[in-house]
Amino acid sequence: MIRVAAVGDVHMDVDVLGRYRPSLEQLGGTADVLLLAGDLTRHGTVDEAQCVAREFGDLPVPVIAVLGNHDHHSDQPREVTKVLASAGITVLEGDGITISCRDAKLGVAGVKGFGGGFAGRCASMFGEPEIKDFVRTTERSANRLQAALLSLDCDVLVAMTHYAPVPDTLCGEPLEIYPFLGSYLLGHAIDAAPTALAVHGHAHAGVERGITPGGVRVRNVAHPVIRQAYSVYQLELPSASRMPVSQGAGRGIDSLSNDV
Amino acid sequence: MVSEARISDEYADAAVHRMLTEDGSICEQGIEVIRRDSLIVLRGQVESAARRDAIAARVAAEFPDRHVQNDIVVTTVAVPPEPEVIS
Ligand SMILES: [Fe+2]
Numbered sequence: 129m130i131r132v133a134a135v136g137d138v139h140m141d142v143d144v145l146g147r148y149r150p151s152l153e154q155l156g157g158t159a160d161v162l163l164l165a166g167d168l169t170r171h172g173t174v175d176e177a178q179c180v181a182r183e184f185g186d187l188p189v190p191v192i193a194v195l196g197n198h199d200h201h202s203d204q205p206r207e208v209t210k211v212l213a214s215a216g217i218t219v220l221e222g223d224g225i226t227i228s229c230r231d232a233k234l235g236v237a238g239v240k241g242f243g244g245g246f247a248g249r250c251a252s253m254f255g256e257p258e259i260k261d262f263v264r265t266t267e268r269s270a271n272r273l274q275a276a277l278l279s280l281d282c283d284v285l286v287a288m289t290h291y292a293p294v295p296d297t298l299c300g301e302p303l304e305i306y307p308f309l310g311s312y313l314l315g316h317a318i319d320a321a322p323t324a325l326a327v328h329g330h331a332h333a334g335v336e337r338g339i340t341p342g343g344v345r346v347r348n349v350a351h352p353v354i355r356q357a358y359s360v361y362q363l364e365l366p367s368a369s370r371m372p373v374s375q376g377a378g379r380g381i382d383s384l385s386n387d388v
Numbered sequence: 389m390v391s392e393a394r395i396s397d398e399y400a401d402a403a404v405h406r407m408l409t410e411d412g413s414i415c416e417q418g419i420e421v422i423r424r425d426s427l428i429v430l431r432g433q434v435e436s437a438a439r440r441d442a443i444a445a446r447v448a449a450e451f452p453d454r455h456v457q458n459d460i461v462v463t464t465v466a467v468p469p470e471p472e473v474i475s
């Protein structure tokens with residue numbers, strides 16, 4: 129089995145520094161990895177990223193993150209990523225990583241994702257360039273997620289996004305803002321690979337549990353949803369050994385795969 | 389930003405909603421602002437008491453003649469009791 133701890137939307141700043149730390153320091157006994165599902169900061173500044181690095185760096189388990197929309201607000205996602213990386217936090221954006229957990233290999237692929245809405249009620253690539261750009265952004269992100277998922281050679285595969293891949297976990301959010309909360313294209317990418325679990329954040333007023341059309345369990349780990357420092361998901365190993373892997377997809381495995 | 393003359397307008401709701409997100413000192417997207425006859429109720433979750441109080445102060449400044457009932461809670465950071473088994 130592999131135990132995956134996850135939380136999103138921690139929105140760190142100096143005023144909350146140290147708050148998560150007592151719970152995080154107990155992770156060694158309860159989880160093999162910690163996933164941070166975006167919106168790690170309030171405004172996406174370097175100072176706030178340094179708060180994230182202090183809070184979530186130097187933990188007893190590997191820490192893997194994607195950025196969220198808040199982490200882009202100051203137009204410094206590269207600088208934010210650099211600060212997190214310097215604290216040993218792996219930031220995924222269209223790529224993946226594998227981690228050896230005792231006798232099994234966990235693969236995690238991640239992107240921030242974007243909006244657009246869900247099947248039958250979604251934006252289409254039509255009309256003004258601004259709308260086409262919006263839809264193209266989500267399509268590109270979903271394609272990168274799919275390529276990264278398919279590139280990983282592992283026993284258990286997890287997908288991480290900030291935006292939601294299904295509408296199930298948005299229940300409680302106003303229907304009118306669903307197109308700003310996620311896209312079915314992310315779910316489609318997750319279903320195209322042998323994904324065991326998909327985690328996301330962003331929907332603070334949503335619910336924790338959902339499922340993709342293809343049957344992949346989805347968990348909204350936004351902090352206001354799970355109301356604890358992190359949730360832990362225990363994933364059983366498939367009875368067959370290593371999953372089939374398609375060759376040459378994505379840049380994930382070559383550039384970022386590193387057994388921790 | 390939100391004038392008292394427009395207090396019953398939907399525009400006031402829109403302006404408050406945007407202000408809570410776009411004001412750099414607040415930056416919260418998930419706060420519910422519910423207007424009742426003589427009061428304004430705030431609901432949602434934030435990461436600190438200071439953030440909760442800052443939101444209420446900002447909304448109170450926009451609606452000086454209304455009582456602001458602050459039902460925003462600070463999200464807890466406990467260790468989860470047990471893992472969820474996904475098979
Ligand atoms: Fe968030």
Ligand SMILES: [Fe+2]
Nearest residue numbers: 167196197330
């Ligand atoms: Fe978000």
